[in-house]
Amino acid sequence: MEKMTNQAARRYLRQVRQLLPCSRRxxxxxxxxxxxxLSEYLSEHPNATSEAIQxxxxxxxxxAAMCMETTELPSLLKRIHIRRRILTIIVAAVIAILLTWGGFLLYLYTHVQKDALGGYDILTITDLGNQNEETESGSVLTIPET
Amino acid sequence: MTDSFGQVNFQRGVASVVVLSLLKQADMYGYQLVQEMERQSLGALSMQEGALYPVLYKLQDAGYVSSEKVLVGKRMTRVYYHLEPEGEQYLSRLLADYRAVVDGVLRIAEGVDPWKK
Known part of the structure; x- marks a missing residue:
């Protein structure tokens, strides 16, 4: 088939194709x-604008509306249900990925911070006196009285 | 081209009847169908060529219409549509239904109540 040189015609075909609510075939x-x-029309109107083509x-x-109008209702409903199902699956997958990623980041944050302190926990000392504090990791930290 | 009530509703119901009826007269290509539609209906019916192809596709898919590429000029081909025998039978059924519907609508619109004595 001869290549279509008119840009408006190519754009028109692309827009129609995008909107058609039917199978690939x-x-x-x-x-x-x-x-x-379109090729025949353009042979008589080579500089046809988008408006003229439409x-x-x-x-x-x-x-697209005529395509939908001529499609049998069961077939149309089936396509709508399939699209809805695909959309639901995509949304569920995105949420699952975000939750997994969020959990992973939280895990990294808590464990990296602990590793950076050499395995010690952070304690806030409010009262200076002899205190024996037992940390979560099991080691005993003695804070002398000053 | 301005849209009128008749034109909009035509596109949504009777396109198959009109297309099959025209093809019964002769094999035609897309733009020719559009021109004949307007000419033979004295302008009452019109359809843009792009909207014709979904109708033709469905009729072809069902086996009522077939198509043939014909060389026009040096390099251009044109697709001519032809009414198949199954299409002619389908047209008869469609026309019977269409007449019944139009009859019913006109009866209501003109206030002819068959149950009134």
Whole structure:
């Protein structure tokens, strides 16, 4: 097939294809038929603008609407359910990844901080006197009276 | 082209009837179908060429219509659509349904109540 040089026509075909609510096979067939007609139209109107193309062929939305109108209802509902299911799975996967990543970062934060202190816990001394404090790691820290 | 009530609703219900009826007259290509639609309906019906292809695709997929590429000029090809025998039978059924619906609508619109004595 001859390559389409008119940018407006290429953009139009791309927009129609993006909006078509049908299977890949049907999209290919429809855009192929449209491309053929567009080529013939452009041979007579080589500098056709986007507006002129849409006036003749219809807006991408109207083409998509007619496609939807001619699709059997069960098939249309099935496509809607499939899309909803895919969206639900994607959202669930993103949430799971975020939670896992958040948990991992929290784990890193708590353990890296402990390692940086040589395995000791931080204690806040409020009263200076002889104190024997037992830390979480089990070592005894004696703070002399000053 | 301005949208009128008739044109918008035409696109949403009777496109198959009109397309099949035109193809019954002769094999036609896309733009020719659009032109004949407007000409034979005296302007009452019109459709943009892009919206025609989903209709033709469905009819082809169901086996009611077939297509053939014909060389036009030196390098251009044009797709002509042809009504198949199954398509002609389908058209008969569609027309019967369409007449019944239109009849019913007109009866209601004109206030003809079949149950009134």
């Amino acid at each position: 049907e999209k290919n067939e429809l855009t192929s038929a449209l491309r053929q007609s 006036t003749h062929f219809g807006t991408p939305e109207s083409v």
